[in-house]
Structures are given as C-alpha cells and as structure tokens.
Amino acid sequence: MHAAITLTVNGNEHRISVDTRASVLDVLREDLGLTGSKKGCDHGQCGACTVLLDGRRANACLALAVAHDGAEIVTVEGLADGGRLSPVQEAFIERDAFQCGYCTPGQLCSATAVLDEAGRGWPSAVTADLASDPVLDDAEIRERMSGNLCRCGAYMGIVAAVRDAAARSGDTAARRADA
Numbered sequence: 001m002h003a004a005i006t007l008t009v010n011g012n013e014h015r016i017s018v019d020t021r022a023s024v025l026d027v028l029r030e031d032l033g034l035t036g037s038k039k040g041c042d043h044g045q046c047g048a049c050t051v052l053l054d055g056r057r058a059n060a061c062l063a064l065a066v067a068h069d070g071a072e073i074v075t076v077e078g079l080a081d082g083g084r085l086s087p088v089q090e091a092f093i094e095r096d097a098f099q100c101g102y103c104t105p106g107q108l109c110s111a112t113a114v115l116d117e118a119g120r121g122w123p124s125a126v127t128a129d130l131a132s133d134p135v136l137d138d139a140e141i142r143e144r145m146s147g148n149l150c151r152c153g154a155y156m157g158i159v160a161a162v163r164d165a166a167a168r169s170g171d172t173a174a175r176r177a178d179a
C-alpha cells in the first residue's frame with residue numbers, strides 16, 4: 001500500500017508516493033537519492049541514520065515516513081550553507097574526528113542538535129546543576145553523543161570537535177569549559 005506525502009528535505013519540497021511501511025531513512029536514500037544518511041543497524045541502536053526531523057534529531061530508521069507527512073528534514077547534505085561548511089563540519093575535519101566515515105553523517109547531525117539543545121538550556125542525564133545553562137564539557141558531550149556509535153573508535157576526536165564547534169558557535173558555556 002502506498003500513500004502520497006510531502007517532505008521538505010534540506011529546503012526542497014518533495015511530493016512523493018511512499019510505501020506505508022517505509023522508514024524516513026529508506027525514503028531519503030532510495031526515493032530521494034540522498035545517501036548521506038547511513039543505515040548501520042536499522043534498529044535505532046547506532047545513530048548512523050540520524051537526521052534533524054522538524055528541528056529535533058531523530059533516528060531516521062525508526063521514523064515511519066507516512067507518519068511524518070509535512071515534515072521538515074535536514075540531512076548531512078543540508079548542513080553546509082552553500083559551499084561553506086558548518087562549524088561542526090569544520091571542527092570534525094580539523095580534529096580528524098573520523099576514520100572510515102560511515103558514522104560521520106549521523107555524528108554531524110547529532111552534534112549539530114547537541115549545540116542547539118545546550119543553547120536552549122536543555123539538561124542531559126549528567127547535568128549536575130539544573131538551574132543554570134549546561135556547560136558542554138567532555139562529560140556532557142559524551143553523554144549527549146552517546147547514541148552515536150563509532151566502530152572505528154574516533155571518539156576522542158569527535159568529543160574535541162564538538163567542543164570546538166560549540167565554542168565557535170558562540171556557546172558561552174562551552175567556552176568556559178574549554179578554558
């Protein structure tokens with residue numbers, strides 16, 4: 001069974017007919033040709049498929065496309081501003097925060113959301129002081145990025161890159177942690 005839905009992906013609107021059993025990940029990759037988002041486990045456990053779904057990070061392999069008619073999605077292909085890489089992308093390159101690169105699209109989308117979430121003052125499971133804005137120190141970054149696995153073990157670079165990106169994005173809490 002198929003259904004017609006509209007998805008806006010990286011600013012482009014798509015009116016498409018999807019299999020009602022299809023995940024957002026499969027629609028992105030198979031129907032729209034956006035293969036940046038990766039299928040690691042297809043079970044919501046690795047984070048390789050992470051995208052921004054209506055402004056929040058989500059595992060695209062667990063999101064039923066037909067349930068997200070009208071959604072706005074940003075994938076790794078949409079993080080750069082034209083030819084200019086985002087602060088997170090630049091930091092990943094500078095910190096050599098990848099090896100094979102398979103987990104990297106999900107890491108980049110997740111890290112982008114981490115900066116947004118911390119900027120909004122959202123606490124994590126390791127935030128000690130719930131009355132103040134969270135400080136993006138290494139413990140906070142590890143916790144907030146814990147849904148994104150890296151089989152190559154590039155975690156040291158990933159944590160450093162997120163810290164740098166937070167500082168570059170003007171996150172005062174991160175600057176304090178980095179000092």
Ligand code: FES
Nearest residue numbers: 040042044047061
């Ligand atoms: S492919 Fe979606 S979480 Fe692993």
Ligand code: FES
Nearest residue numbers: 099101150151152
């Ligand atoms: S860079 Fe290879 S899985 Fe993360």
